[in-house]
Amino acid sequence: MSRSEGTVAQAFPSIDAPAVPVAASNALAFPRADAREAARLALLRDLHLAFRKRGQLVQPLAFFAMVTLLFPLAISPELARLRELAPGVLWVGALLGSLLALEFLFRDDAYDGTLEQYALSGQSLTALMFAKTLAHWLLTGLPLALMAPLVAISLGVATTAVPGILLSVAIGTVALSLIGSIGAALTLGIKRSGALLSLLTLPLSLPVLIFGARATQLAIHGASLVAPLELLAALAILGVTLAPLAAAAAVRISLE
Amino acid sequence: MSVERLEVENLHLWRGERHVLRGVHFALARGACLEVCGANGSGKTTLLRALCGLAYPEEGQVLWNGENVRRDLPAFHAALAYLGHEAPLKADLTPRENLHYWIGIRRRLDDAELAAALTRVGAHEWSERQVRTLSAGQRRRVALAGLALLPVPLWLLDEPTTNLDAAGRELVGDLIREHLSRGGMVVAAVHQGLPQSVHNVTRLDLAA
Numbered sequence: 001m002s003r004s005e006g007t008v009a010q011a012f013p014s015i016d017a018p019a020v021p022v023a024a025s026n027a028l029a030f031p032r033a034d035a036r037e038a039a040r041l042a043l044l045r046d047l048h049l050a051f052r053k054r055g056q057l058v059q060p061l062a063f064f065a066m067v068t069l070l071f072p073l074a075i076s077p078e079l080a081r082l083r084e085l086a087p088g089v090l091w092v093g094a095l096l097g098s099l100l101a102l103e104f105l106f107r108d109d110a111y112d113g114t115l116e117q118y119a120l121s122g123q124s125l126t127a128l129m130f131a132k133t134l135a136h137w138l139l140t141g142l143p144l145a146l147m148a149p150l151v152a153i154s155l156g157v158a159t160t161a162v163p164g165i166l167l168s169v170a171i172g173t174v175a176l177s178l179i180g181s182i183g184a185a186l187t188l189g190i191k192r193s194g195a196l197l198s199l200l201t202l203p204l205s206l207p208v209l210i211f212g213a214r215a216t217q218l219a220i221h222g223a224s225l226v227a228p229l230e231l232l233a234a235l236a237i238l239g240v241t242l243a244p245l246a247a248a249a250a251v252r253i254s255l256e
Numbered sequence: 257m258s259v260e261r262l263e264v265e266n267l268h269l270w271r272g273e274r275h276v277l278r279g280v281h282f283a284l285a286r287g288a289c290l291e292v293c294g295a296n297g298s299g300k301t302t303l304l305r306a307l308c309g310l311a312y313p314e315e316g317q318v319l320w321n322g323e324n325v326r327r328d329l330p331a332f333h334a335a336l337a338y339l340g341h342e343a344p345l346k347a348d349l350t351p352r353e354n355l356h357y358w359i360g361i362r363r364r365l366d367d368a369e370l371a372a373a374l375t376r377v378g379a380h381e382w383s384e385r386q387v388r389t390l391s392a393g394q395r396r397r398v399a400l401a402g403l404a405l406l407p408v409p410l411w412l413l414d415e416p417t418t419n420l421d422a423a424g425r426e427l428v429g430d431l432i433r434e435h436l437s438r439g440g441m442v443v444a445a446v447h448q449g450l451p452q453s454v455h456n457v458t459r460l461d462l463a464a
Contacts, residue, residue: 028407028439031364032334038361045346045357052348113344114358120308121362122334128361255310 038123039131046135049108056104060140061147064097068151079156086155087216090169091209093151094144098173099201101140102180103194105132110188110254119255129251130244133181141173157220164219171232172212178239179204185250208235260321260335260409261285262307262441267316269299269306276302277313282460286409289432289442291450294462300445301341303462304412307443308338320410334362336410341418343399347388351379351398354387359405373401377427392419397427404431411435413444417451429453 183201187193215228429451
């Protein structure tokens with residue numbers, strides 16, 4: 001029964017050896033959680049953790065508020081001019097704010113072995129990644145979308161533009177979170193990955209920036225913003241279908 | 257129902273220039289335990305990670321019930337529990353919350369079972385404290401509570417007794433014995449050896 005050589009000492013417990021008397025085979029059975037339950041818990045876990053350390057939660061929002069409110073000071077307090085600049089200011093702020101939080105998306109989970117447990121859970125890693133990205137959007141994208149109309153009003157935009165701005169930032173940040181999740185997963189194994197993450201994520205985010213700013217501009221002018229909004233939604237849907245798959249694959253590579 | 261068994265054939269794995277796993281092979285049947293011994297850096301952790309599919313061996317294969325595990329990794333993962341040398345716990349959550357999320361992702365869990373597992377590892381008194389305030393041994397005990405809640409066929413344990421006191425090491429022995437007696441399999445990487453109370457153990461020595 002000697003199968004091999006080499007420096008490694010081998011052990012051969014015979015398969016047919018009388019093992020310890022085995023109890024009923026269903027002793028190893030337990031009620032498994034389905035994929036939806038698993039994704040729900042992964043989402044809740046991230047929300048729970050975020051509310052335990054609120055400092056990280058406020059960071060992107062504070063950044064967004066600061067950037068957008070510094071513009072009037074730097075350019076001019078003239079409302080007509082600010083109104084023209086508002087879409088660009090809003091979107092650059094939202095893009096950078098969302099990017100800021102991205103670094104934390106998987107980092108802690110990678111350090112403490114949570115990602116490893118996710119990858120070995122027998123559940124769909126894609127579904128778990130989607131849940132994590134959804135949590136990220138709820139914690140950064142959604143608050144940014146809710147804040148954007150306030151900032152817009154402070155830049156002299158009429159309140160009639162509020163629904164359009166809210167909607168475009170909300171949909172746009174979904175796409176940003178999803179694009180970002182791929183970058184965050186790809187840069188997992190790298191120390192101080194912030195710069196690389198921006199380099200990877202920003203070019204892919206440009207379509208969102210362009211269509212988002214366009215939608216906001218149309219909303220401010222009271223025109224129909226259906227066209228850019230549809231394109232934003234298309235980007236978000238493309239992200240929903242592809243990004244979790246890519247993120248899951250990248251996470252598996254980083255775990256090796 | 258097929259009889260579960262784990263076979264490892266001629267596993268070779270390189271880490272850069274280093275040939276870490278050099279033709280490891282063994283077979284494990286239900287109710288059997290494999291103790292992987294070796295000095296630091298001899299590849300114990302690497303072997304466990306190769307077994308569960310996290311690391312890709314250059315040569316050789318891992319067979320689960322006669323099939324290469326790479327053919328259906330999710331099914332294999334559903335049949336195993338892996339405990340690394342760091343407990344996969346969130347410092348900002350309590351042991352109870354940690355187990356609720358960590359184990360809940362794999363199985364349905366009611367509060368009574370959770371409480372029973374925490375009591376079993378002696379964690380009931382501090383189950384509502386944040387994990388950041390716990391000692392390394394206490395964290396390890398919480399991880400063991402998680403393991404006790406996962407009666408999957410195959411347990412892969414990396415240094416399960418680190419940081420534990422004598423009673424804690426006995427607890428590891430009890431858990432492993434119980435798992436073997438219900439037909440489970442255990443592969444444990446151990447530095448000091450498993451507690452004496454565990455029988456039906458085969459030893460695999462990895463050369464450094």
